[in-house]
Amino acid sequence: MAGHDPKPTALTIGGFLAKKPYKPPSWASHLNPIPSHTFSLGHLPTPIHKWNLPNLPEDTEVWIKRDDLSGMQLSGNKVRKLEFLMADAVADGADCIITVGGIQSNHCRATAVAARYLNLDCYLILRTSKVLVDRDPGLIGNLLVERLAGAHVELVSKEEYARIGSVTLADLLKKRLLSEGRKPYVIPVGGSNSLGTWGYIEAIREIEQQIQTGSGEIRFDDIVVACGSGGTIAGLSLGSTFSNLKAKVYCIVAVVVHSHETRFATY
Numbered sequence: 001m002a003g004h005d006p007k008p009t010a011l012t013i014g015g016f017l018a019k020k021p022y023k024p025p026s027w028a029s030h031l032n033p034i035p036s037h038t039f040s041l042g043h044l045p046t047p048i049h050k051w052n053l054p055n056l057p058e059d060t061e062v063w064i065k066r067d068d069l070s071g072m073q074l075s076g077n078k079v080r081k082l083e084f085l086m087a088d089a090v091a092d093g094a095d096c097i098i099t100v101g102g103i104q105s106n107h108c109r110a111t112a113v114a115a116r117y118l119n120l121d122c123y124l125i126l127r128t129s130k131v132l133v134d135r136d137p138g139l140i141g142n143l144l145v146e147r148l149a150g151a152h153v154e155l156v157s158k159e160e161y162a163r164i165g166s167v168t169l170a171d172l173l174k175k176r177l178l179s180e181g182r183k184p185y186v187i188p189v190g191g192s193n194s195l196g197t198w199g200y201i202e203a204i205r206e207i208e209q210q211i212q213t214g215s216g217e218i219r220f221d222d223i224v225v226a227c228g229s230g231g232t233i234a235g236l237s238l239g240s241t242f243s244n245l246k247a248k249v250y251c252i253v254a255v256v257v258h259s260h261e262t263r264f265a266t267y
């Protein structure tokens with residue numbers, strides 16, 4: 001690409017987009033391997049506040065950690081995982097990122113934006129219905145952001161996705177890009193591998209620090225999150241168990257019964 005500089009040239013004031021050495025919390029220092037660096041991509045710490053829901057049982061308080069406020073285009077939980085994954089990609093000398101997800105995947109949107117910030121190309125394999133595969137997917141929702149960030153979008157039908165699998169699909173694209181002389185780095189669905197999980201181990205340290213610096217005695221008995229690819233709950237569970245937080249961690253799983261119907265179940 002003309003003028004393309006594969007090395008990230010992010011210039012930053014105040015730490016945003018800076019590469020930082022990573023030191024895990026003491027209670028996680030026995031985990032292996034420990035990531036060496038992160039990129040500062042999220043606007044962290046995100047606030048925690050009391051959520052005054054109606055009709056709560058007596059003696060029950062609900063607090064909410066506002067990870068929706070973790071940034072603009074990068075917002076949500078995926079940015080915490082990407083702080084670790086993108087640092088690894090750059091350390092690997094990657095010049096492009098490959099990742100996979102549903103047609104409106106938040107993870108793919110966040111990855112496309114993070115890649116652009118770090119001056120890396122981004123290739124997205126997006127799962128959609130058979131009839132839409134050969135059409136322009138349009139500029140709706142996250143697709144608009146991905147297009148604005150200059151991501152390359154490849155569509156795959158749900159049937160093909162189920163048959164081939166996300167790992168092989170990413171691997172095939174990786175091989176193609178390697179043959180073109182590129183240096184791709186693959187991030188799995190949802191950014192949920194062992195490295196991405198560190199984002200939510202680190203979030204537990206953030207919560208602990210917020211509790212310590214807060215006024216009054218606050219203790220959380222339970223943490224509840226929505227679950228997709230599982231990295232968020234994996235990191236929270238590890239962190240909560242190893243740290244002094246010791247809250248029980250629950251997730252809500254959306255189970256797709258038919259392609260047009262989603263049932264929610266708690267585990």
Ligand SMILES: *Cc1c(COP(=O)(O)O)cnc(C)c1O
Pocket residue numbers: 076077078106107190192226227228229230231232233
């Ligand atoms: C990805 C996502 C989740 C699930 O997180 P996982 O780590 O993939 O389990 C929940 N809520 C929203 C809004 C998400 O984008």
